[in-house]
Amino acid sequence: MLQLSVIIPTFNRREMLFRCLDHLEKQTMPRDTYEILVIDDHSPDDTPQKMAERVQALGGDLLRFFRQEKNGGPSAARNRGIREARGEWLLFLDDDILVAPNTLELHLNAHREQPGENVAVLGITRVAPGTPITPLMRYMLESGKSPLIDSSRIQDPNNVPFGFFQTNTSVARNFLLAHGFFDEELRFAYGEDTELAYRLQKHGLRIVFRKNIVVDHYGILSYHYARRRAHIAGKVAVLTHRKHPEWLDIGFLNYGAKSRLAIQGKRFLAEQVLDPLLLTADARQWDLPVLGRACGFCLSMHQLSSMLDTAKAEHLLA
Secondary structure, X not given: OOOEEEEEEEOOOHXXXXXXXXXXXXXXXXXXXXXXXXXXXXXXOOHXXXXXXXXXXXXXXXXXXXXXXXXXXXXXXXXXXXHHOOOOEEEEOOOOEEEOOOHHHHHHHHHHHOOOOOEEEEXXXXXXXXXXXXXXXXXXXXXXXXXXXXXXXXXXXXXXXXXXXXXXXXXXXXXXXXXXXXXXXXXXXXXXXXXXXXXXHOOOOEEEEEEEEEEEEOOOOOHHHHHHHHHHHHHHHHHHHHHOOOOOOOHHHOOOHHHHXXXXXXXXXHHHHHHHHHHXXXXXXXXXXXXHHHHHHHHHHHHHHHHHHHHHHOOOOO
8 A cells, every 4th residue: 555645736827736746756755655646626727738748757656637527626626636545644735835855754754653543744834935025924924814824833742723734734544534524615725624624623633743844835925815815714714603603603793783884984994995005015015014004904804804794695694
């Protein structure tokens, strides 16, 4: 049996994907002990054609490619990878991640040190060195609003809360087959891994953190991206509440008339006044502390507005 299967969902980012694969194909582990599964989420670009050429050029079973019949989001793509994988352990990565030559070996070593199918190994995903960071995005990183989890908040590396479960995590395939897959209704690249970990912990999932397993994230950090992510976070929060009300309570959204009016005013300020300013500030790299505070206010308002809109559409408000 293969020791490790790396599962990578991708959509319309072939150049970025190939850079990821360049690093994965040069690991310290023997090539016959791991495999790389790329699941294309029905990309409209030339990913299928170029991947077919790459698979043929490599030969053997190192790289395997699957294409979804329709776009279903990263959860559906990862579930396809889980079903197709042949390795004992599964490592979940994204197509904008670059790994070190020993990343896979370090994951396996951690599993040997902490045996058990219920054990997941979490590494660090950091902003790639040399990534251009505007002053506004520096504020995001410093205030904890980055899309990457702050590992400095982990108190016990051998008993990590489920909320830290994300990219650069490995887990036993048999454990997932027995206890749960990603929820395909959560179509966004946000919150789907945390929701899975919440369910798996009920079956004994234990997450261990190893700070020596470091991968680099090359995603774009911008206010436009952060704003979109805030909207997604609000929507996912409400969908998660519908599935797990005992975990995530949204009762606070039942504001009174006076509070609703105040929220509408703040929403107008964020969307119509501050957003254009912040988009310009980010593009021109203005470095003013007041803009950092405005960024935090707007992102919070966008998430709250998204929660309210989604809860109303889902008929979850009184």
